[in-house]
Amino acid sequence: MKKILILGAGLSSSSLIKYLLEQSNEYNWKIRVGDMSLETATKKIENHENGEAVKFDVFNKQQRDEEIENTDIVISMLPARFHHLVAEKCVESGKHMITASYVSDEVQALHDEAVRKELLLLNEIGVDPGIDHMSAMKIIDEIKVKGGELISFKSSTGGLVAPEFDNNPWNYKFTWNPRNVVVAGQSVAQYIDHGKYKFVPYNQLFTRTEKITVLDVGEFEMYPNRDSLSYRETYGLKDIPTILRGTLRRPGYCAGWNIFVQLGATDDTYSIKHSENLTYREFINSFLPYNISDTVERKLCDFLEIELESETMSRLKWLGIFDESKIGIPNATPAQILQKLLEEKWALGAEDKDMIAMQHQFEYILHGKKKQITSSLVVKGKNQIHTAMSITVGLPVAIATKLFLTGIIKQKGVIVPTMKDVYEPVLKELEEYGIVFVEEETYLD
């Protein structure tokens, strides 16, 4: 009997826990789920005979140490900043660990000791990062094997509402942490385009978009993500002249969101005193010059050079930013105020389902000819528990856990899933769950 400890039983753990419990009899696993809320952990277990729920507090060192000592492998679905606490104890106690989060410097520092103790610390095996790594590396490796020269790699992912439930003018609803959406992009985006380094400041970010079509779910626009340059090392593409990673939104979203950026309404660095007494209209007006004769709407249009009758203005009006209702939260930052408004308007309805869309675009030269491969994925949520986000984060983690416990994945140390012997079996099993990339190849010349 193998003991698996899952830390964190939030939304992103639903599909993960379900998968492991379903296979627990076949593989003789005991699944122990720890969460701050015992209720949340208990719910996810669904009274399964091999499941066990426990109230878990990551800051309680004694409990943390005991739980880790008493298991064989830890799956940490805690907020990313806590992983290193778990990872350090895992390495100390000779336990393996799997996470869906980016490798932090603290976790990376454990690599040598993990290798020495023959421990696996597998990270970035959810979705963005995770499925994107694996599906991209599959094609990158295939191009290399064929003898092709990769000259461009663009990759983008979006978590959105499924088209069937897409009924607001932004074509967007929150399917994940709203705060991350509000403050997204507030550090420079870096990429390389035809050999030229490109740095995109926040105030340009939502205008530097590219149009993309993904399978049958339609049109998107992609804005650049933070640091695309570091992926050259991750993917072994040191000299590639073009590499760009981005986030997908529906057309028009970025132009609308850019208004908030230009106004300063996404700023999270200062608090507005007595914001509870302001109306949303006054909030927006506070970013516009004083003018006794013009309306807030008029001033906003003049300042941003848009038309009162434009689609962008319709989107803004629909959000209620010109309404006289009170904000109600005290001493909030602009970003917090905006988030509160958006959480009301962009909430997923009780029957709504979400969607993950992803597309890689490769350009390469083979025998003197320029070819393009696009590899696209669309995953829709099953319900409000097994959302597309929960499925695409949790299933690769769960599958990798099984593949490791059954001896198929043999890697050791602190790794991300860019090796063929990791990504190949994981991608293969993901297909059984409907997570299937559609590849299209064309000549470009």
Added chain:
Amino acid sequence: MKKILILGAGLSSSSLIKYLLEQSNEYNWKIRVGDMSLETATKKIENHENGEAVKFDVFNKQQRDEEIENTDIVISMLPARFHHLVAEKCVESGKHMITASYVSDEVQALHDEAVRKELLLLNEIGVDPGIDHMSAMKIIDEIKVKGGELISFKSSTGGLVAPEFDNNPWNYKFTWNPRNVVVAGQSVAQYIDHGKYKFVPYNQLFTRTEKITVLDVGEFEMYPNRDSLSYRETYGLKDIPTILRGTLRRPGYCAGWNIFVQLGATDDTYSIKHSENLTYREFINSFLPYNISDTVERKLCDFLEIELESETMSRLKWLGIFDESKIGIPNATPAQILQKLLEEKWALGAEDKDMIAMQHQFEYILHGKKKQITSSLVVKGKNQIHTAMSITVGLPVAIATKLFLTGIIKQKGVIVPTMKDVYEPVLKELEEYGIVFVEEETYLD
């Protein structure tokens, strides 16, 4: 005999040291000047019989303590972040202190003890902060005494090149720390206008300008400074509906500078790898989208919606930002790269003189009538040592020191010069040195 210890003998101490030495025989003062560079300190003493130079290291606690114990009053002209080290020892040893810098929280915390020990810790008595406080408070108090109701207060200051030496298309040269100019405004500006709070993000700052004429030195534009709201407390103007502080530049400067802001070329938060090998042209191009057919100039104009033949483009071209010369400094931030270029182009020539321009605009209601007072100051530098900046920072510090040592200023504790018994005698003596505000009053209705 009174002993005065001056810490820091840089440019801003020139006029201060000169004043105190000149009066040292009359008042029986010994002036000891400490600086990291003994040469700098020695130069400023000019072999005066009452002057003494010493190599001083603020981080050397023993030296710091000994120097402070052996004096009667300390004038700290060190970088602002070091004042508290000096202030704490002053209060401990029962010494007075005078600085031209903003009161930090650490210095403020010494107030009660300073009052108990009957010590003066006078701060913000240079220029902006300093002369601006005193000249504004004089008029604010006069309006109050008359029974007027102040409804608007705008105040702005600029350090610029004197008009006689103003010969570049930006009408600007560095007369002070270049770095502060390059990163100016990178946190939200806050003010209140007709009772409406206004928050100006960085990307709007250099477009939110007002035109101003100062005496016979002509036209300026003013952009808002950081936190104007806090001046309501400093000046006792709790309920004033309009208060705005700003920085003065010549017309056209802000539109030109805004290009760098919009590009992201003033960002100081990340380094560009191997920036030494880039040209300035490549640097500018890195902020613009890739486009195979357009020049960098064309792309910049399109992106920022300006004309190739515009004055703004002439200003940019004159700076050499489209030149193919190498940047030469490794792993620099955009702000550092821009600063290097500007330091070559905006350097004061050997014979150039600088200028400080300041203007307060007050609106108030008296007996039902709306009146406006403007109070304006222009100070030009005498030479490259006694610059306008050095004179306006150093003289009020020096005068306040004399007035305190001679018993005319009687305040104790941590203060700024907003009290009449401080500002009145200081302003009066400043007039003898040509620092004279010109007041104009008109009816507005």
